[in-house]
Amino acid sequence: MPGLIDTIEGTKIAGHRPWPRFVVTENGWRFAASQLSAGYWTLLGLWGDAGAVHMAVLDASMREIAVVTVPCRDGRFPSVGALHPPAIRLERALRDLYGLEPVGLPDTRPWLDLGFWTVQHPLGERRDAPSSRAPYAFLPTAGESLHQIPVGPVHAGIIEPGHFRFTANGETVVRLEQRLGYVHKGIEALMEGSSLDTAVRFAGRTSGDSTVAYALAFAHAVEAAVDVGVPPRAIYLRALMAELERLANHFGDIGAICNDASFSLMHAQCGILREKTLRAAASCFGHRLMMDVVVPGGVARDLAPSCAATVAALLEDVRRLFPQLVELYDNTASLQDRTATTGVLRGELARQFGAGGYVGRASGRAFDSRKMLGYPPYDRLDFEVPVLEAGDVNARVWVRVREVEQSLRLIDQLLRHLPAGAIRTAVDPVAELREGLGMAEAFRGDVLVWVRLERGHVARCHLRDPSWFQWPLLEAAIEGNIVADFPLCNKSFNCSYSGHDL
Amino acid sequence: MRRIFFESLMRRPLTEAAPARDQEMFAELGASVERAARRRLGRSLSIREVDAGSCNGCELEIHALNNAFYDLERFGLHFVASPRHADVLLVTGPVTRNMREALERTYNATPDPKWVVAVGDCAVDGGIFSGSYAVVGGVSGVVPVDLHIRGCPPQPTQLLKGLLTLLEA
Numbered sequence: 001m002p003g004l005i006d007t008i009e010g011t012k013i014a015g016h017r018p019w020p021r022f023v024v025t026e027n028g029w030r031f032a033a034s035q036l037s038a039g040y041w042t043l044l045g046l047w048g049d050a051g052a053v054h055m056a057v058l059d060a061s062m063r064e065i066a067v068v069t070v071p072c073r074d075g076r077f078p079s080v081g082a083l084h085p086p087a088i089r090l091e092r093a094l095r096d097l098y099g100l101e102p103v104g105l106p107d108t109r110p111w112l113d114l115g116f117w118t119v120q121h122p123l124g125e126r127r128d129a130p131s132s133r134a135p136y137a138f139l140p141t142a143g144e145s146l147h148q149i150p151v152g153p154v155h156a157g158i159i160e161p162g163h164f165r166f167t168a169n170g171e172t173v174v175r176l177e178q179r180l181g182y183v184h185k186g187i188e189a190l191m192e193g194s195s196l197d198t199a200v201r202f203a204g205r206t207s208g209d210s211t212v213a214y215a216l217a218f219a220h221a222v223e224a225a226v227d228v229g230v231p232p233r234a235i236y237l238r239a240l241m242a243e244l245e246r247l248a249n250h251f252g253d254i255g256a257i258c259n260d261a262s263f264s265l266m267h268a269q270c271g272i273l274r275e276k277t278l279r280a281a282a283s284c285f286g287h288r289l290m291m292d293v294v295v296p297g298g299v300a301r302d303l304a305p306s307c308a309a310t311v312a313a314l315l316e317d318v319r320r321l322f323p324q325l326v327e328l329y330d331n332t333a334s335l336q337d338r339t340a341t342t343g344v345l346r347g348e349l350a351r352q353f354g355a356g357g358y359v360g361r362a363s364g365r366a367f368d369s370r371k372m373l374g375y376p377p378y379d380r381l382d383f384e385v386p387v388l389e390a391g392d393v394n395a396r397v398w399v400r401v402r403e404v405e406q407s408l409r410l411i412d413q414l415l416r417h418l419p420a421g422a423i424r425t426a427v428d429p430v431a432e433l434r435e436g437l438g439m440a441e442a443f444r445g446d447v448l449v450w451v452r453l454e455r456g457h458v459a460r461c462h463l464r465d466p467s468w469f470q471w472p473l474l475e476a477a478i479e480g481n482i483v484a485d486f487p488l489c490n491k492s493f494n495c496s497y498s499g500h501d502l
Numbered sequence: 503m504r505r506i507f508f509e510s511l512m513r514r515p516l517t518e519a520a521p522a523r524d525q526e527m528f529a530e531l532g533a534s535v536e537r538a539a540r541r542r543l544g545r546s547l548s549i550r551e552v553d554a555g556s557c558n559g560c561e562l563e564i565h566a567l568n569n570a571f572y573d574l575e576r577f578g579l580h581f582v583a584s585p586r587h588a589d590v591l592l593v594t595g596p597v598t599r600n601m602r603e604a605l606e607r608t609y610n611a612t613p614d615p616k617w618v619v620a621v622g623d624c625a626v627d628g629g630i631f632s633g634s635y636a637v638v639g640g641v642s643g644v645v646p647v648d649l650h651i652r653g654c655p656p657q658p659t660q661l662l663k664g665l666l667t668l669l670e671a
Binding site: 114116117118119122153154156157158159160161181182183184185186187189190198201202205206207208209211252265268269271272274275278282288289291324325328331332496497498 | 503505506516551552553554555556557558559560561562563564565566568569570571581583584585595596598599600601602603604607608630631633634635636637654655657
């Protein structure tokens with residue numbers, strides 16, 4: 001069977017690395033959309049540019065990635081969302097930001113532009129006038145005895161803002177519709193023209209819980225674009241940080257999910273593990289969340305020799321306490337009663353949307369960019385990607401539990417084989433235009449970053465959060481569940497608002 | 503479960519001593535916290551957290567205040583679900599244009615006397631996000647702020663220091 005790259009007919013763009021980019025005709029674009037809709041390819045991202053639209057696609061069977069670009073004549077292009085629903089929100093966002101028109105897009109309501117900005121199409125042909133603030137038309141529901149519950153944007157907990165519109169029949173959720181965009185900060189516009197040092201700080205503040213993964217994906221993209229090698233020690237230190245970040249987030253999530261089922265003991269105990277992880281991170285990398293340590297070309301600071309012992313002590317603590325907590329989770333029937341068979345996400349939907357992270361892997365989609373792409377050092381490390389089929393809250397808890405175990409294994413190996421030597425290669429500006437695509441596996445899934453560099457500065461950057469392909473699935477997973485189980489389902493997805501809203 | 507409870511009983515608590523109050527923060531608060539209000543509320547404050555545009559980094563550290571190491575509730579400080587129950591709004595983020603109205607409404611829904619604590623570098627003046635078409639800037643551009651706690655994100659100890667200073671100013 002011919003690979004993905006062989007089937008795309010178009011002009012290959014020089015200076016796009018590590019995967020190729022092709023400029024295609026509208027027919028070529030429609031072909032790509034049909035490949036997505038037929039399930040041969042997976043959508044990795046769709047974003048705008050000056051007068052053009054790019055789409056990153058993955059052929060999982062061939063492990064190939066490519067970017068296809070369609071130039072927009074008269075500011076229009078054939079909608080991918082018309083054939084392939086996972087693209088709908090991406091195209092709605094692109095319409096708001098660029099003013100480009102996806103022809104045939106089934107849902108043309110604004111997505112990020114809520115009518116409060118002073119400009120329209122801030123990334124495209126800017127118009128210095130706010131868009132109209134027409135009342136947002138939520139999708140209709142019909143039937144007897146339905147009532148609506150509006151929630152947010154300011155939520156009851158210490159969480160990010162977004163609006164949820166529930167339609168319920170008694171206690172049963174008939175429809176959930178999300179409205180996001182409240183924390184849109186215009187990161188991509190801010191990155192335009194910035195130096196690499198500044199840009200990586202923006203990348204690291206796209207979604208604070210995944211700051212390491214974002215900086216890593218950005219660094220991967222830049223390093224691919226300018227073709228610079230990273231010292232082996234830096235590669236290992238990056239992975240160490242990425243796994244510590246995963247541990248901290250998974251501990252937080254496992255506790256918080258149980259807390260949403262009113263089982264606060266797990267929450268308290270997992271909170272201790274999370275805090276210990278953050279403290280180890282702070283003592284090794286100078287920052288609890290490890291912000292601004294991953295930089296293009298390597299890492300900004302080295303690990304002191306005493307840190308290996310700090311991390312080893314953390315691992316020992318976790319290995320002593322965590323199995324007890326897992327046993328507690330597994331043996332508490334009242335807790336299982338809440339999580340098992342709740343919020344089931346069907347495998348077909350996870351595959352169709354290319355859902356990454358524990359959302360995809362709890363519903364049978366065995367994608368993990370650490371494994372699939374095997375970016376270093378993961379190509380040299382021994383680890384497994386846990387996959388379950390049940391797709392319920394319980395499965396999403398168990399995938400996290402198994403991933404904690406795998407991260408512990410990975411950290412063991414990273415410490416044991418940590419190479420000596422330099423930690424950073426200088427990234428010299430390249431005169432000609434260069435483009436790069438980078439990926440990194442955050443705790444919630446794969447982060448994709450596309451960057452165009454001009455004389456060492458960022459000309460254009462797009463950051464795609466894993467949540468883009470998970471948020472819509474939460475709407476599907478909650479259907480038929482009771483309203484009281486929503487927090488549980490929501491926490492088991494733990495999608496990012498800031499990463500999505502950008 | 504019994505084993506975990508038993509171990510928790512036997513070992514020393516993880517909770518750490520309170521940090522010293524911050525003199526600079528005392529100075530910022532001096533004029534804003536009235537004695538009468540203090541008498542009415544006693545030594546207990548209810549806090550409503552509002553993310554007005556943050557990257558979620560500040561939220562993670564605010565969450566940490568509730569863990570066993572910092573145990574915010576021992577000081578009479580606790581988080582509440584509604585602004586109508588709150589004495590303090592803990593606001594994070596550069597205020598985005600999309601969140602401005604929601605923040606104003608939350609502020610208006612909070613009964614007097616009330617204080618606003620702006621958390622994180624972005625909440626001071628928009629931080630690295632200032633100048634964006636989508637960002638208003640610091641929290642004080644939208645609602646009056648009584649205290650700023652800086653950091654990106656501020657560590658839980660810094661947050662605790664700020665909140666205890668507010669409690670005792």
